[in-house]
Amino acid sequence: MRRSIVAGNWKMHGSREAVADFCKALRRAPLGAELDVLVFPPVAYLGEFVAGVGDAGVAVGAQDLHPAAQGAHTGEVSAAMIADLGGRWVLTGHSERRSEQGESDALVAAKFGAALGAGLRPILCVGETLAQRRAGEAEAVVAGQVQAVIEAVGVDGVAQGAVAYEPIWAIGTGETAAPDEAAAMHGLIRETIGAADAALAGSVRVIYGGSVNPHNAAALFSEPDIDGGLIGGASLQAESFLAIVAAA
Ligand code: 13P
Numbered sequence: 001m002r003r004s005i006v007a008g009n010w011k012m013h014g015s016r017e018a019v020a021d022f023c024k025a026l027r028r029a030p031l032g033a034e035l036d037v038l039v040f041p042p043v044a045y046l047g048e049f050v051a052g053v054g055d056a057g058v059a060v061g062a063q064d065l066h067p068a069a070q071g072a073h074t075g076e077v078s079a080a081m082i083a084d085l086g087g088r089w090v091l092t093g094h095s096e097r098r099s100e101q102g103e104s105d106a107l108v109a110a111k112f113g114a115a116l117g118a119g120l121r122p123i124l125c126v127g128e129t130l131a132q133r134r135a136g137e138a139e140a141v142v143a144g145q146v147q148a149v150i151e152a153v154g155v156d157g158v159a160q161g162a163v164a165y166e167p168i169w170a171i172g173t174g175e176t177a178a179p180d181e182a183a184a185m186h187g188l189i190r191e192t193i194g195a196a197d198a199a200l201a202g203s204v205r206v207i208y209g210g211s212v213n214p215h216n217a218a219a220l221f222s223e224p225d226i227d228g229g230l231i232g233g234a235s236l237q238a239e240s241f242l243a244i245v246a247a248a
Contacts, residue, residue, distance in 0.1 A: 008235025023052030170210025
């Protein structure tokens with residue numbers, strides 16, 4: 001397995017034109033063979049993105065999925081549909097879904113399991129609010145979010161995907177966690193995994209998200225416990241995304 005991941009989460013941004021331009025830039029760029037480069041466009045553009053990147057060495061994923069295989073769930077998308085469109089990865093439990101859609105740890109765990117069942121590689125997003133951090137609860141919150149998925153799919157299941165630590169106070173705020181502060185939480189995530197299986201603690205990939213940009217990426221990625229990044233705003237332009245890929 002490749003060690004580092006640089007993933008772009010476009011959230012609800014983009015257009016067919018933006019996808020075409022971005023893919024063109026990716027096809028021209030030299031991408032490191034040691035690195036998983038992933039992009040999560042809106043699901044509406046997933047198929048087009050897959051076709052657009054071609055064999056540029058970029059994998060494409062969805063930002064969310066429904067835990068059921070199919071059924072009467074208007075507006076939802078299943079893991080098998082994502083795979084059918086050429087998606088290989090999927091985000092689960094992004095903080096914007098936890099807060100805007102009220103997704104619980106149990107639902108996130110069910111989604112993570114459904115993704116594995118369809119052969120997708122899920123990324124479990126975890127992170128605390130500023131209030132939780134100030135109250136000294138960050139460790140308990142994040143460990144609990146990881147533990148819920150370990151209980152549902154086992155620690156081997158978690159290891160088939162990856163974990164993204166995204167402190168909510170750092171998302172879209174321009175306020176990045178200090179590299180040592182992020183690394184400490186990554187260490188905690190590994191300890192939580194290690195309590196279930198010590199051998200897997202070191203091999204699970206744990207990436208950081210929250211205001212990563214071309215200027216701060218190298219310092220974050222130089223921490224041994226930080227295996228790459230999940231990039232929001234700075235992934236929308238190919239130039240800044242590729243600069244972060246280069247930093248990894
Ligand atoms: P920003 O990089 O815009 O802070 O977003 C981070 C994020 O939420 C990625 O999933």
